[in-house]
Amino acid sequence: MKTKLLHLLLLFATTAFWSCNDQCKETRVTRRFSNVTRSLMELRTQVKSEAPRALERPGKMYIKGSYLFVNEIKEGIHVIDNSNPSSPKFVSFIKIPGNGDIAVRDNILYADSFSDLVALDIADPTKPKEVERIKNVFKFGLFDGGSWSLNESVGAINDQNVEYVTETVTVNCEENISPNFWWGGAWALADRAFLSSSASSASPQSSGGSSGQAGSMARFALHHNFLYTVGQNDLHLFNIATPSKPVDFATVNVGWGIETIFPYENKLFIGSSTGMFIYDNSNPAAPKQLSTFQHGRACDPVVVQGDIAYVTLRTGTACAGTQNQLDLVDVSNPAAPQLIKSYQMQNPHGLSIDFPTLYLCEGENGLKVFDVKDKFAIDQHLLAHFKNMDAYDVISLGKTLLLIGKDGFYQYDSSNPLDLKLLSKIPVGKTTI
Amino acid sequence: MLLMTNVLRAQDPFVKHYVNHTEFGGLFGRVKYPNLYNGNQEQVDNRLSMTIQTFNGVQLTRRLSTGVTIGMDWYKAALLNPVAAGLRYDLTKKGNVKIYGTADIGYAFAWFHDDAEGFNTKGGLMVNPGIGMRIGKPGATAVTLAFTYKRQEADIDKPPLWDQTERSEERVYNRLAIRLGISF
Numbered sequence: 001m002k003t004k005l006l007h008l009l010l011l012f013a014t015t016a017f018w019s020c021n022d023q024c025k026e027t028r029v030t031r032r033f034s035n036v037t038r039s040l041m042e043l044r045t046q047v048k049s050e051a052p053r054a055l056e057r058p059g060k061m062y063i064k065g066s067y068l069f070v071n072e073i074k075e076g077i078h079v080i081d082n083s084n085p086s087s088p089k090f091v092s093f094i095k096i097p098g099n100g101d102i103a104v105r106d107n108i109l110y111a112d113s114f115s116d117l118v119a120l121d122i123a124d125p126t127k128p129k130e131v132e133r134i135k136n137v138f139k140f141g142l143f144d145g146g147s148w149s150l151n152e153s154v155g156a157i158n159d160q161n162v163e164y165v166t167e168t169v170t171v172n173c174e175e176n177i178s179p180n181f182w183w184g185g186a187w188a189l190a191d192r193a194f195l196s197s198s199a200s201s202a203s204p205q206s207s208g209g210s211s212g213q214a215g216s217m218a219r220f221a222l223h224h225n226f227l228y229t230v231g232q233n234d235l236h237l238f239n240i241a242t243p244s245k246p247v248d249f250a251t252v253n254v255g256w257g258i259e260t261i262f263p264y265e266n267k268l269f270i271g272s273s274t275g276m277f278i279y280d281n282s283n284p285a286a287p288k289q290l291s292t293f294q295h296g297r298a299c300d301p302v303v304v305q306g307d308i309a310y311v312t313l314r315t316g317t318a319c320a321g322t323q324n325q326l327d328l329v330d331v332s333n334p335a336a337p338q339l340i341k342s343y344q345m346q347n348p349h350g351l352s353i354d355f356p357t358l359y360l361c362e363g364e365n366g367l368k369v370f371d372v373k374d375k376f377a378i379d380q381h382l383l384a385h386f387k388n389m390d391a392y393d394v395i396s397l398g399k400t401l402l403l404i405g406k407d408g409f410y411q412y413d414s415s416n417p418l419d420l421k422l423l424s425k426i427p428v429g430k431t432t433i
Numbered sequence: 434m435l436l437m438t439n440v441l442r443a444q445d446p447f448v449k450h451y452v453n454h455t456e457f458g459g460l461f462g463r464v465k466y467p468n469l470y471n472g473n474q475e476q477v478d479n480r481l482s483m484t485i486q487t488f489n490g491v492q493l494t495r496r497l498s499t500g501v502t503i504g505m506d507w508y509k510a511a512l513l514n515p516v517a518a519g520l521r522y523d524l525t526k527k528g529n530v531k532i533y534g535t536a537d538i539g540y541a542f543a544w545f546h547d548d549a550e551g552f553n554t555k556g557g558l559m560v561n562p563g564i565g566m567r568i569g570k571p572g573a574t575a576v577t578l579a580f581t582y583k584r585q586e587a588d589i590d591k592p593p594l595w596d597q598t599e600r601s602e603e604r605v606y607n608r609l610a611i612r613l614g615i616s617f
Contacts, residue, residue, distance in 0.1 A: 020582070020607040022464040022480060026591070029599040145596065164598065172466040172478065173604055174510040324550065 024173040031145050033160040040155045043097050047118055047130050052090030055428045058404055061395060064104040064212030067125055071102055074143045079125050085400055085411045086423045094128050100143060103220040103227060104212040108243040110227055112138060114157045115150040119246050131244050138231055217301055217350060221263045224284040230258045230270060252287060264304040267334055271302045276311060278334045293329055293337040305353045307332035312348035324348060328375055343379050350393030357417045361391035369417050384418050452498045454488040456614030460583055462607055483507045484610060488519045496523040502537040508606060511587055515541035515559040530568050535579055537561040557586030574617040583610045
């Protein structure tokens with residue numbers, strides 16, 4: 001009797017559970033692109049000043065004097081009065097279709113608008129006025145992974161709108177280390193410049209005239225009488241001897257997958273998805289390539305201080321990289337940059353150096369503050385790690401630290417790097433603080 | 434004399450005491466999924482993972498013991514450590530072969546799991562009910578064989594692919610666990 005019962009029970013258990021299936025659902029948020037054609041004739045009438053509006057998808061930051069310019073990806077520029085960092089005020093919104101980058105010389109703001117370079121007079125920041133436009137200088141570009149290209153023959157921009165789609169698929173419950181989707185190519189790689197912005201206090205952006213401060217992620221840079229812009233594979237020079245009258249000057253072919261430009265002393269550090277190019281800029285009208293520092297495929301913001309370039313590589317969206325690290329590169333001989341040391345990081349994004357303090361954004365993992373005096377032991381000199389924030393990019397202005405994350409724009413009092421004090425926060429989606 | 438001691442023993446009042454039940458075995462299951470590399474043709478794979486666990490507790494009554502079960506499960510893509518409240522209950526009374534019910538409910542941690550770059554594995558809820566048989570004299574060390582259903586959840590953050598901004602996986606392991614063990 002008992003054995004029968006036992007058999008019965010075991011039989012039941014085995015048959016009931018024998019068909020057990022593992023259930024694994026992967027949720028992905030994927031970009032979807034739809035093609036649209038925009039008329040240049042119409043786009044060129046759309047640059048205007050509007051009432052202030054809320055941050056939605058903030059892009060790059062740019063600082064000039066007490067004003068802060070925050071790009072709204074592909075839409076325009078928020079002008080923010082930051083004379084009191086504890087309570088920044090939205091002043092106006094400059095609508096510029098297809099805008100991603102900003103540079104300011106004196107009272108003139110340069111911005112890209114798809115294929116055109118637009119110069120705006122911002123002497124009265126509440127009422128910026130378009131003063132000059134150089135047409136058809138940029139041939140193609142990227143916003144948030146979606147590309148656009150100029151069709152000169154019909155005067156149109158072939159653009160892609162980007163949508164984010166959430167999909168759930170059944171997977172096999174194993175870590176599929178995905179094959180490297182290298183065919184994403186330059187298009188996918190270079191968009192990071194538009195996904196993030198960062199800056200460095202170590203960036204003497206110009207000499208002659210007064211310019212603002214951009215970041216290591218910027219594609220625009222000012223130096224002497226020139227505005228440098230990097231496209232996907234070239235470097236464009238504009239003569240701005242008269243700031244209100246920029247003149248298309250020259251184009252230098254650089255390479256492939258160009259992402260950022262960082263001017264330092266008489267050199268240009270150009271970040272691409274495969275490495276860092278160093279250009280001699282002692283003759284600002286004709287930059288000459290000195291060397292290339294090759295690294296694996298990865299996203300790579302660069303800042304430079306003294307003889308050391310700080311390069312971060314990270315994996316993730318559009319970067320196709322496999323490393324998360326901070327590289328220190330000796331650039332004392334710019335013709336032959338040499339690796340000093342690599343440090344493992346979590347997911348480094350923008351960075352900023354205020355020697356000897358290095359601010360490094362780790363995305364969702366917050367902000368790390370390092371003392372970099374000992375270049376061989378930076379990892380042993382982590383001064384602080386602020387975890388309760390999403391840090392995408394950072395600009396150190398000595399006593400103030402500007403930080404942008406997914407949820408908004410922060411300003412900190414950084415007079416003591418060990419103890420950042422929040423001065424103000426502009427949350428995404430709100431015009432008031 | 435021997436008979437007498439046995440009789441005396443049987444008449445002893447029950448005393449609560451420490452019990453240990455340590456087992457190892459396999460987690461048998463399958464997975465059905467569309468194969469990306471074969472035109473999304475559905476494919477079924479068998480899965481077998483190793484499991485060990487130890488239950489430490491108190492024999493509360495002659496039939497019931499409760500305690501804490503900790504274990505380790507080597508899934509193909511996750512190494513999980515369930516920590517659970519456990520229960521063992523004898524369904525039959527007499528003889529040297531007893532059938533017992535077993536249940537563990539708890540949470541698994543990924544303490545010892547080493548993630549690949551960009552991945553972050555977190556454990557999840559675990560339930561593990563079933564039946565087993567214990568072979569051995571009452572009160573002495575016994576050998577056990579258990580058949581249980583094991584449901585284990587896990588969450589995995591994954592690095593997004595080039596056209597993605599987020600990627601994560603919700604994983605549920607549904608397995609038949611067959612375990613051999615000893616209890617004392």
